[in-house]
Amino acid sequence: MGENFDVDLSKNLLEMKFMKKTKEQVLKKRDDAEGQAMYSKQISDKMRKSDGDIIFRQASISNCKNLVEGRLSFGGMNRVVEKLMESDYNKKYFDAEKRKEKDVSDEQMAKEYSTVVDTLNKKFRPKKQRNQKFQKPSTTEPLV
Amino acid sequence: MSAITTIDYLLPGEIVDNLKSKDRHTIIGPGLRRNEENPNKSLIVTQAGWLRFRSPNTYWIDSRRNRYIPKKGDLVIGIVTKKSGDIVRVDIGSAETASLSVFSFEGATKKMRPDLNIGDIVYAKLLTAHKDMEPELVCIDQYFRAGRLGILSNDGFLVCLNLNLAETLLNAENPLLRTLGKKFPYEIVIGVNGRAWIKANQAKDVLTICKTFEVAKNESEKSIIEACRQTK
Known part of the structure; x- marks a missing residue:
């Protein structure tokens, strides 16, 4: 059902019980339109675009370098701290280990995979196209 | 990351x-x-x-600076130096002492105050750090839970590291703390302001950790990893 609120529904119709949701939507739309008309004079084009302005946010060195929270316990000295460490220290440690173990990096995998896709693509092409020989581009033509 | x-x-x-x-x-x-x-x-x-x-x-x-400059969100170790009403002054190693409200502990109310005395060591988070204002500490997170923050018990030892070493140790990829943990049980708190609080069963173990840090201060990250690999 294509809902089109451009059609003005009568006041009496909107008051009816089954029109509750529609009434809310109509009211919201009217409010939005009113608000926009009110403030459109004050908001300039420059404010809307503000090209290239950057909002700077201060952060701790731990956020920058991805450091762990400093309270650590080893060998069961403080069970409570060790439990809290699970989600922070141990997770970051395992992630780092995993990254080291991976003998094929994600980027390499993506590259390899795309060549496999290419070769398989060739296989499903009609024979005529498949056997096309590579032609050396003429040297007189510009490269780009 | x-x-x-x-x-x-x-x-x-x-x-x-x-x-x-x-x-x-x-x-x-x-x-x-x-x-x-x-x-x-x-x-x-x-x-x-x-x-x-x-x-x-x-x-x-x-940088290779030695003076700690407070930054919003830093987790630091401080020493309570003065008590005045609801606020205590805490030395965090910066140019100015930080303030810590007694109500910014988990479950603290006007009647239930935390037991804070001069000379106590706290592990706290910097709520505000502005160059024109004094830094403010809290011991709770945004959900009003303490987590790992709060007063540190009296049976630990406080040592000073340099800032670079503190940052190196807080990197989860650095194996030094884990390797020490295999030798003996201990608890450690490292603040990014270059202070560390160590608690172990024996004084001998605490000294071992202190000496290790003393040596690690002058070593590169690579040689630390290599040394840890050999002691396995």
Whole structure:
């Protein structure tokens, strides 16, 4: 059902019980339109675009370098701290280990995979196209 | 987490522009300040050091400074130096002492005050750190839970490290703390202000840790990893 609120529904119709949701939507739309008309004079084009302005946010060195929270316990000295460490220290440690173990990096995998896709693509092409020989581009033509 | 890239060695007063941002936001760490002449596009360097960048939008300066400069969100170790009413003054190693409200502990009310005395050691988070104002500490997170913050017990030892070593040790990839943990049980709190609180069963173990840090201070990260691998 294509809902089109451009059609003005009568006041009496909107008051009816089954029109509750529609009434809310109509009211919201009217409010939005009113608000926009009110403030459109004050908001300039420059404010809307503000090209290239950057909002700077201060952060701790731990956020920058991805450091762990400093309270650590080893060998069961403080069970409570060790439990809290699970989600922070141990997770970051395992992630780092995993990254080291991976003998094929994600980027390499993506590259390899795309060549496999290419070769398989060739296989499903009609024979005529498949056997096309590579032609050396003429040297007189510009490269780009 | 994406890798850290080094951009350039910069001196205080130099201007950094062509900044990358994500949704027009850029995160700046220690050593950088907004450039007053062009506040919305460039930064000014306040410390000599290497400018580092981590994608998508984080910049900071890695320097070999010894003086701790407070930064919002830092987790630090402080010593209570003065009590006055509802607020205690805490020495965190910066130019100015920080203030800590007794109500910013988990479950603290007017009747249920935490037992804070002069000389106590607290592990706290910096709520505000502005160059014109005194730093303010809290011992709770945004959900009013203490987590690992709070007063540290009296049976530990406080030692001073340098800032670079503290940052190296807090990197989860550094195996030094884990390797020590295999030898004997211990609990450690390291603040980014270059202080460490150590608790172990024997005084001997505490001394071992202190000596290890003393040696690690002058070693590169590579040689620390190598030494840890050999002691396995």
